[in-house]
Amino acid sequence: MSESLQSILGAETLAAFEAEGPLFSGLPGAAYTSEAFLALENERIFTDSWVFAGFAHELPRAGDVAPATVAGRPLLLVRDAELRVRAFHNVCRHRNLKLVDAPGNAGRAIRCPYHSWTYGLDGTLHVTPYFGGSEPRAVPPGFDRGRHGLVPVRSATWYDWIFVNLNGAAAALEEFLAPLRNRLEGIDLTRLHHIATIDFGEVAANWKLILENFIEPYHVQFVHATTTEQPLTDHYTVNDSGCLGCAVDVSGEATRGDTLSADSRYLTLFPNFVFGLYFPDQIGVQLNVPRAPDRTLQRRAIYSLGPESRLNACAEQLVKLWSGVHAEDHAMLERLQQGRASELAAGGGVLSPVWEDAVRSFQERVVSGLG
Ligand SMILES: [Fe+2]
Structure with missing residues (x-):
């Protein structure tokens, strides 16, 4: 039997995380560094869920x-x-x-x-x-x-994505997928066509940091200034019960050069399904597999919608673009992980109520999934 959530994080630290606003703290640092915490996640979250x-x-x-x-x-x-x-x-x-x-x-x-x-x-x-x-x-x-x-x-x-439920007790997969499907706005996934996969190997960061980074749009303008043209003010967060992420509507600007400038949806299903939709016809799905508290294997599959998509001839260009975007994220993720060696990270930092509300919901799902 694993240690309890409270004994791993400490009762006071956990109470501070659970305290109601006006501002919310992030998850305590030990949630990202402790072997016992990952063991508990494996025993509960990754066993109970799809x-x-x-x-x-x-x-x-x-x-x-x-x-x-x-x-x-x-x-x-x-x-x-x-x-x-x-x-x-x-x-x-x-x-x-x-x-x-x-x-x-x-x-x-x-x-x-x-x-x-x-x-x-x-x-x-x-x-x-x-x-x-x-x-x-x-x-x-x-x-x-x-x-x-x-x-x-x-x-x-579901289409190209294989889900497993170790304890056999999760609700039907359809029910799990419904909050994501509701967000796909007439996208026809039967037209899905795999173009390329990028294998990033091991990222030196906890799996939750990767999910949180995908969910929040706040960093995009700073971290991806050269690879994307998606101003923060055009973003909004997606904070449904069941589907967490963000979206951006860039008012019809066309893709310029090698940067990503398209209406986009960055959607996740808890715990680890990461689905990006880049209008009109590009999809990216990430597989993130925890190896240790501070190490996660990551791959990204790139798809187009439709055999006639202009994307099908651009595999090399897309691999280059997304390799660049991920490299920018990895640099931040590894430093997020390193920062958690400081006792200052025990308190979990502080989250923007505007841009990181869905991150907060993700973290609350983690805690409730371990309770
Ligand atoms: Fe990013």
């Missing part, structure tokens, strides 16, 4: 497999014979070896490299060679292969 775990287009063919990590656990994503994506615990039922450690195609069966236990794409255990003796099919008395298949994890795919 968690974004992977991209379906990376598993196009039957037999394609890819490892994923959710709540610190090794999971396995599989495209089965009916072309459905399934999720399992990525652990052989024999000696609990991590079964698949790199994306690839397993053919019709997933074989453990250690003793060749072999599972079907539906998780059924088919082969356990010599387990019961010197005959290939021998099994010991009392052993039933039917009881040692891969253990499934509840999963569902």
Whole structure:
């Protein structure tokens, strides 16, 4: 059992965070630096919720497999014979070896490299060679292969995005997605076309700092002065129960040169689905996977809407633009993380009631998800 929220953050610090305005404090620093806090997040938030775990287009063919990590656990994503994506615990039922450690195609069966236990794409255990003796099919008395298949994890795919719910108790995925869908204003996601993915590797910052940075528009004019033309005054925050983020309407200005200047929606679903919509036809989705309190793996997939989109010929340019935008954010995120080594960060700083109200809501979701 993990430590409680109160024992990790301290009762007084937690009470200061929970105190009502006029100004709100941010989350206490330990929420971003403590191993115990991440363990609690893994045990509760990343176990109870629908968690974004992977991209379906990376598993196009039957037999394609890819490892994923959710709540610190090794999971396995599989495209089965009916072309459905399934999720399992990525652990052989024999000696609990991590079964698949790199994306690839397993053919019709997933074989453990250690003793060749072999599972079907539906998780059924088919082969356990010599387990019961010197005959290939021998099994010991009392052993039933039917009881040692891969253990499934509840999963569902929405367009290109694979979600899993480890404890199986979250509300239906449709319900989880509804607040985002309500914000998509007639966008037709059936036209989704993957253009490129940028793998940023490890960002030296806590996953929550990445989400908070995406949610708030306050930094854009300062941090992204050269990569974007989106004045702060054109922004507003999105603070629905269920969908947090911000948006900008730039009054119809056209994209100029290599900068981003378009009406945009920066939307998140708690805890980790990050969805950017850049009118008229660009979408970006981030997969952020916590590795440690101060380290998060990050990838960004870039999409267009429609096969005829002019974006489809601009992969290189888009990768360059978004690599630049993320590099600007990473520099700030790593310094946000470093600042949390100071005792001054225990109080969590102070949030703008205008531009960081949705950040506050995100932080309140974290605290309520751990209580
Ligand atoms: Fe940013």
